[in-house]
Amino acid sequence: LPICPNGSINCQVSLEELFDRAVKLSHYIHSLSSDIFNEFDERYAQGRGFIAKAVNGCHTSSLTTPEDKEQAQQIHHEDLLNLVLGVLRSWNDPLVHLASEVQSIKEAPETILWKAVEIEEQNKRLLEGMEKIVGRLHSGEVGNEIYSPWEGLPSLQLPDEDSRLFAFYNLLHCLRRDSHKIDNYLKLLKCRLIHDNNC
């Protein structure tokens, strides 16, 4: 699909097209995140009661994101876009380490390894796309403030297998959760900004 059809000079991808691509990507990333979590859960977490421990929250818990429809609809779209950017940025670092550390899991199946790498790459692409969208909507400025650091690398390298597996479980649980939030918020924003809440 040529970006600039027959010779027009200063053409841009439309905001609608940018949102379409972002939603397709966020949907894909969440599907991968769901699959990798389910696969890990089935193979390594059965009967270990990890879910009870997973309630200590995720490294992005400090980001106050909407938790129900009313909150999601009341928040200004600029704030919601910046939150999406902040969550995406906050996952750059852990996804780099997930893709490498997951190789150390005993008999980790190829599908888990491949998905970890794929999610890392696609997350970067989505972040770039979202920065374009925010740049388009807020005429050039892209706020950089929202970010939540991740300090979980040591726990992915613990000698005790149960603790290490729980660290992976919790990271994948949080990835599934946050990627679903991002996908949901982008679908909301697309309906609000492109289709005037009439999807």
Next chain:
Amino acid sequence: SPPEKPTIIKCRSPEKETFTCWWKPGSNGGHPTNHTLLYSKEGEEKVYECPDYKTAGPNSCYFDKKHTSFWTIYNITVRATNEIGSNVSDPHYVDVTYIVQPDPPVNITLELKKSVNRKPYLVLTWSPPPLADVRSGWLTLEYELRLKPEEGEEWETIFVGQQTQCKMFSLNPGKRYIVQIHCKPDHHGSWSEWSPEMYIQIPTDFRVKD
């Protein structure tokens, strides 16, 4: 004796805005027994009691919008108490994001049509369940339809994604078909029940003219 411990059997959200949990009491130990549902939410120490025991009927707890949060793990237990003592169910961990089961689609229409090149086909249209807010994008539904000749055994099931209409070609002239549709959230949750059966009689002359 004290009552047996109850069992939490199911939690369901019909529209990703509220949810309900149901439990099954154990034996009451021969004494009048009452049940209390208690829950805590991820990241909070506080324990809450069920906000509404009535709306969803006996042995249930209904969480309205104000009491429903997504992407948050609820730790739910039910305690049975009689004059001798009490017993508590095993904890039930729920994230409402993953328990959405919508109602079936509505307003299903079936219409026989002929296209320009005289190829006959059937057009199906439907609407999302009324409770589901798909317009705002909060909930995205996917649909699947199934059909079979009335006397046939095997259903043909077709996944149609997020669209709410579908064209069907190559139906057998003279046959009477049964059609049903159901839906599910785009990622998590479960399929709705099938919509009520709809019937369509394909005319005998429903044939491609050479």
